[in-house]
Amino acid sequence: MKDDVVDQFQNKVSELLVRHRSILDSLSKFQQSGSRANRAIVKAVTNCGCLSVCASRQSCPPEIDLKDCKQYMESHVKGELCEQCRETVEEELGNHLFYLAAVCHLLNLDLVDVFDREFQKISTLGVFHLS
Numbered sequence: 001m002k003d004d005v006v007d008q009f010q011n012k013v014s015e016l017l018v019r020h021r022s023i024l025d026s027l028s029k030f031q032q033s034g035s036r037a038n039r040a041i042v043k044a045v046t047n048c049g050c051l052s053v054c055a056s057r058q059s060c061p062p063e064i065d066l067k068d069c070k071q072y073m074e075s076h077v078k079g080e081l082c083e084q085c086r087e088t089v090e091e092e093l094g095n096h097l098f099y100l101a102a103v104c105h106l107l108n109l110d111l112v113d114v115f116d117r118e119f120q121k122i123s124t125l126g127v128f129h130l131s
Contacts, residue, residue, distance in 0.1 A: 010111045013101040023106045030099035037092040044089065050082035067126065 019025070044051045055076040060069040081089060104111045 006112045006115065007110075009097070010101045010105060013098055014105040017102055017105065021106075023103070026099055026102040026106055030096070030103055033092065033096040033099050037089065037096050040085070040089045040092045044081055044085040048082060048085050050079055050085050052078045054078055 017026075041051070045053055053076050058073050060072045064072065101111055103109075104114060
């Protein structure tokens with residue numbers, strides 16, 4: 001079912017691609033949309049204050065296995081997005097997904113296949129995927 005939603009989303013994006021039909025336009029919009037999503041999260045901290053970031057060095061006891069380190073790591077995020085900030089962040093992330101789907105379409109990539117391959121990779125490699 002979820003694959004259908006992603007397929008439908010990518011198909012709808014391909015229908016709507018008019019102004020950013022060039023791969024260069026879509027790539028620059030993809031990068032810009034990522035920046036706007038980041039900025040919306042930053043503004044939730046600096047303007048609204050519904051979130052705060054309290055960051056310090058991450059440390060994990062040396063005798064702990066890598067797979068168990070997760071319990072010692074923090075997100076550094078305190079609080080929760082208020083309704084207005086949540087709406088803004090969701091909108092910006094949605095725009096970012098739009099341009100991701102646009103880039104996939106223009107390169108003849110199926111977004112579901114990209115998700116599936118990444119899922120298989122992280123499932124196989126587990127915690128070693130990011131180390």
